[in-house]
Amino acid sequence: MTNQPLVRIRETLGDARLQEAIYAATGRLIEHRRQVVAPEALPDYQELREQARRIKEHTLENLDAYLEQFEAEVRARGGEVVWARDGAEVADFLVELGRRSGARLIVKSKSMTAEEIGLRERLEAQHFEVVETDLGEYIIQLAHERPYHIVAPALHKTRYEVGEIFSQKLGVPRENEPERQTRIARAVLRQKFLAADIGITGANFLVADCGAVVLVENEGNARLTTSAPRIHVAVAGIEKLVPRAQDLAVFLKLLGRSATGQPLTVYTSILSGPRRAGERDGPEQFYVVLLDNGRTRVLAERDKRETLYCIRCGACANHCPVYRRIGGHNYPWVYSGPIGQIASPQFQGLTQDPWLPFASSLCGACAEVCPVKIEIPRLLLELRAEVVKARTRERQNRWERAAFRLWAWVMTRPRVYEALSLAAGLLASEEAGPNWLRRLPALLNAGPLRAWLDYRDLPLPGRSFRQLWRRRTAKVRE
Amino acid sequence: MIAREHILHKVRTALGHSAGRAAAPPPPARLRIPAWEFGERWKRFAAALEKLGGKAVLAAGAAAARQYVATLTGGRPAVASAAPALAAWGITSLPGVRSEFRDDAELRSACASADFGITTAEYALADTGSLALWASPEQTRLISVLPPVHVALVPASGLITGLDELLTLVPRPLENSSALVLVTGPSRTADIEQILVRGVHGPGEIHVIVVEEREERS
Numbered sequence: 001m002t003n004q005p006l007v008r009i010r011e012t013l014g015d016a017r018l019q020e021a022i023y024a025a026t027g028r029l030i031e032h033r034r035q036v037v038a039p040e041a042l043p044d045y046q047e048l049r050e051q052a053r054r055i056k057e058h059t060l061e062n063l064d065a066y067l068e069q070f071e072a073e074v075r076a077r078g079g080e081v082v083w084a085r086d087g088a089e090v091a092d093f094l095v096e097l098g099r100r101s102g103a104r105l106i107v108k109s110k111s112m113t114a115e116e117i118g119l120r121e122r123l124e125a126q127h128f129e130v131v132e133t134d135l136g137e138y139i140i141q142l143a144h145e146r147p148y149h150i151v152a153p154a155l156h157k158t159r160y161e162v163g164e165i166f167s168q169k170l171g172v173p174r175e176n177e178p179e180r181q182t183r184i185a186r187a188v189l190r191q192k193f194l195a196a197d198i199g200i201t202g203a204n205f206l207v208a209d210c211g212a213v214v215l216v217e218n219e220g221n222a223r224l225t226t227s228a229p230r231i232h233v234a235v236a237g238i239e240k241l242v243p244r245a246q247d248l249a250v251f252l253k254l255l256g257r258s259a260t261g262q263p264l265t266v267y268t269s270i271l272s273g274p275r276r277a278g279e280r281d282g283p284e285q286f287y288v289v290l291l292d293n294g295r296t297r298v299l300a301e302r303d304k305r306e307t308l309y310c311i312r313c314g315a316c317a318n319h320c321p322v323y324r325r326i327g328g329h330n331y332p333w334v335y336s337g338p339i340g341q342i343a344s345p346q347f348q349g350l351t352q353d354p355w356l357p358f359a360s361s362l363c364g365a366c367a368e369v370c371p372v373k374i375e376i377p378r379l380l381l382e383l384r385a386e387v388v389k390a391r392t393r394e395r396q397n398r399w400e401r402a403a404f405r406l407w408a409w410v411m412t413r414p415r416v417y418e419a420l421s422l423a424a425g426l427l428a429s430e431e432a433g434p435n436w437l438r439r440l441p442a443l444l445n446a447g448p449l450r451a452w453l454d455y456r457d458l459p460l461p462g463r464s465f466r467q468l469w470r471r472r473t474a475k476v477r478e
Numbered sequence: 479m480i481a482r483e484h485i486l487h488k489v490r491t492a493l494g495h496s497a498g499r500a501a502a503p504p505p506p507a508r509l510r511i512p513a514w515e516f517g518e519r520w521k522r523f524a525a526a527l528e529k530l531g532g533k534a535v536l537a538a539g540a541a542a543a544r545q546y547v548a549t550l551t552g553g554r555p556a557v558a559s560a561a562p563a564l565a566a567w568g569i570t571s572l573p574g575v576r577s578e579f580r581d582d583a584e585l586r587s588a589c590a591s592a593d594f595g596i597t598t599a600e601y602a603l604a605d606t607g608s609l610a611l612w613a614s615p616e617q618t619r620l621i622s623v624l625p626p627v628h629v630a631l632v633p634a635s636g637l638i639t640g641l642d643e644l645l646t647l648v649p650r651p652l653e654n655s656s657a658l659v660l661v662t663g664p665s666r667t668a669d670i671e672q673i674l675v676r677g678v679h680g681p682g683e684i685h686v687i688v689v690e691e692r693e694e695r696s
Contacts (some may be wrong), residue, residue: 025672034643044510051508058504064489065501077652083482135678136669150670157507159671178670182678194590210652220623220665225658227619238485245496245652246507247647253641260668263526264606264641268660272652278615282656292485300492334627 006354009330018156022327024316025155026126033315033369034259042257048153051250056309058207060242062300066208066241067290075209079286086293090235092199093289094119095126101231101285103128103197107189109215109222110134110149111202115334117293118328119200130200131192133221134184142169148328149336150314151259152234154329184343187220199225199283202238205251206288209244211272213288216255218266226271232283236269238290239299239308240444243268251311254371258313283348294347304379307342309372315378316366322359332356339368342379349384350390355384421461435460480648496695509642512605516653518525519637520688522620526607530663531676532684534607539692540567543631547596548572550629557585557625559617563598567631567689586620595625595681599661601647602632609686613657618646621662628681629662635688 004213012018020058037045061194071081084090097103106128108120120141132141136154140147142165145151152160159176166184167174175181201222205214209255211236215222248270256262275282298307314360317323317337328336332353333344341356366376411414424437437458440449452458463471490497514522525532537543547569557579558570570577575596579585589595597617599609609630613619622628638644641660645651651658665680676682 009583021671028672047508049586051505054505058502058686061493064486064493064495064497064502065499067486067489069501073587075654085481085484089481119663133665133679134669139669140618154669155672157670160671162670168642179675180671182667183672186678194586210650212652218665219667219678221678222617225681227623238489243501243504244507244649246509246649247504247538248646249507249509249642258485264589264608264660264662264663266530266664266666268662270651270658271656273656275613276654276656279613279656281619281620286656290485292488296485296488296492299489334586407483467663 001024004334005330005353006077009326012327013325014212016240017158019328020326021024021156021158023324024325025149026386029152029260029318033258034261034319036263037256039175042253046075048250048254049371049373050312052254052371053309054302055242055247055250057306059243060239060305060308062237063241063299065445066243067238069208070206070211070241070288071290073209073473074286074288075211077211077286078276079211079273079288082289084289084291084293086401087119087122090119090291091122091126091287093287094123094198094233095128097231097233097287098126098128098198101197104128105108105192105196106198106200107133107192107196107229108200108223109202109217109225110137110153111200111235112147112334113235113291115203117235117291119235130458131189131196133193133219134217134223135182135221136183137164137218138189139365140208142166146329149317150275150312150339152314156329189241193221193224193228196225196229198233199227199229201232201234202286203240204255205242206236206240207243207245207248207270210260211271212245213246213269213271214252215269216258216265216267217269218262223267223269227282230283231285232271232274233287233289235289235291235393236264238292238295251399255311255313258311258315258369258371264320304382306372306374307339307346307358307379309374310339310343311372312339313371315369315371319365319369321361321363321365321395326359334434338376338380339374342374342376342383345383346421350387354391356385357387359383366395383394402450417462418466421464425452425460482649507645509646509648511643512639514604514639516610516634517636519639521684523602523604523607523686523688526605527663527684527686528607530607531666532607532663532686535685535687537689539690543687543689544568544572546685547629547631550627550685551575551594554593555588556593556596556629557588558622559598559621561598561614561616561630563633564596569596569631573617585618589618589624591627592625594614594627594629595623596623596629596631597622599630599632599636599686601636601638601644602669603644603660604637607686608641608660608662610653611642611659611661612655613659614655619657619659622659623680626681627678627683628661629685629687631687631689634688637688663676 042108139154163176323337497561527534601610667678
């Protein structure tokens with residue numbers, strides 16, 4: 001491990017206020033979840049998990065067919081599907097769309113996929129005003145930070161810090177009561193919703209059989225983001241598909257419960273296409289951007305493919321003894337907690353943060369609570385093995401490269417080569433006869449050279465071509 | 479177009495599929511519908527909604543429903559949808575209630591300034607205390623989200639057991655509408671220190687009136 005992450009982790013551990021905040025918040029989320037998945041509250045919880053896992057497995061195994069079905073269903077409802085290999089392509093599409101439609105103000109509801117590709121920053125760089133509308137995400141945007149938790153982005157901020165941020169950035173009188181702070185945000189953001197040209201959302205699920213984008217939330221900001229502006233763009237990873245609307249019965253029950261302990265979140269929007277003929281509000285244009293950004297690479301790894309089953313509930317982080325101490329900002333990527341530990345190395349490459357799969361006690365709490373039963377501890381072990389293998393390979397490569405460099409140096413210098421051949425002749429040993437090399441002098445008798453000669457005799461080099469040539473020309477001259 | 483072909487190609491390579499292959503049949507959908515009588519459904523609905531801070535009302539007929547809404551709104555500005563049931567139940571003729579608008583812009587600004595948004599809901603879900611609202615030419619999306627109070631009237635026949643029954647009755651929910659929203663209680667957040675605050679962007683107050691359609695004539 002390089003020192004930088006360790007230093008930051010020590011800072012977090014030493015911050016008593018922050019430790020208390022993380023521990024209390026995750027503790028409450030644990031308790032809320034426990035109440036609604038307990039056998040008396042949800043007798044078929046385990047069957048629902050089984051079914052959810054089966055459906056995810058099936059969907060990914062048939063992903064090409066479901067992607068095409070989804071695209072056809074969106075088109076049939078008047079919407080458009082845009083494919084993007086990475087964040088730059090998503091931004092390119094949106095910038096072009098914004099210019100074409102004369103858009104300036106964009107409202108956004110919380111989306112981890114958008115965080116993953118830094119979408120807001122990319123659009124701001126192109127001079128769009130982009131406003132986060134989820135309260136926690138809005139606070140984070142004003143503070144110029146990144147989300148602390150998959151479902152609770154401002155988990156680490158106290159009301160006093162929020163009061164400070166609001167009064168500094170919004171120029172409002174300082175207000176320390178969450179109730180009043182919420183009113184302030186409501187008033188500011190209401191104007192943004194009504195003036196915005198484009199609404200950007202993520203998607204919790206994409207439904208193949210009705211071309212739908214499904215959004216779950218509690219505040220109503222996703223409803224407004226998808227209803228008030230004249231254009232709605234949903235950005236979603238290709239792994240978000242489920243085959244049928246009926247499958248939502250399983251996933252919606254699990255998602256709300258696992259994330260915040262709610263049997264259903266306050267709002268579940270199931271959307272497809274622009275407003276229909278006669279509808280008097282809703283977007284006039286509807287786009288779904290299907291994002292790869294490394295997902296097809298993970299898909300190809302059969303034994304680790306289940307990383308893509310994740311429905312982003314955050315339960316693994318809440319229950320993780322490591323997350324509960326080090327918090328969300330000490331993970332290298334936007335996905336924190338155990339799911340981040342298995343997703344980051346696969347999406348970003350093993351060598352980026354090789355320590356990450358090792359930062360776990362393998363207690364298994366994450367797998368216990370995962371609503372789609374991702375075997376996170378097993379995947380951590382696989383990734384550890386890969387890190388070690390890669391390191392060994394790296395070491396071997398270093399020696400090999402050095403040996404070949406030396407070889408090349410000798411081979412391109414005829415005098416040196418000749419001198420070395422002559423020197424090798426001096427090493428001929430008595431017992432094997434004059435033309436064989438059996439043992440090296442003590443100084444050289446080590447490492448791979450010794451290993452080689454312990455079991456093999458090496459014929460000594462005879463006369464080289466250059467020697468033969470010299471002798472020949474000398475003879476001719478005579 | 480290049481990105482599309484490229485991504486699909488990578489997906490197929492990852493899966494070892496050739497183009498044009500149809501999906502294998504998915505595992506059977508898992509939908510469980512409990513056998514609850516109306517009384518049980520009502521009891522569960524009211525308990526679930528009130529636990530979330532919403533108000534559930536069982537109205538014995540349209541007159542009772544109308545009376546409840548009249549008392550609640552007290553003549554303050556309200557926007558009602560053009561759903562036929564609201565006119566039939568006499569809701570749209572209550573003082574302060576508007577349901578006709580010159581154009582879309584006027585409807586939108588009325589929603590933004592009204593104290594109440596009044597809609598019907600096709601279904602109410604007993605086990606979670608939810609409403610199922612489809613966007614339609616009569617009932618727009620913003621009526622139920624912009625005003626600070628949402629009042630929804632549901633015919634008693636629409637009170638079903640839950641999500642599983644909804645998706646059994648309507649397996650393809652977006653055939654005739656661009657949006658289906660399930661509303662479960664008032665808008666809320668716990669983003670600041672996990673302290674519950676109601677009414678963030680959507681209504682902080684919700685009243686659901688389940689209307690029993692009894693003989694009205696005296």
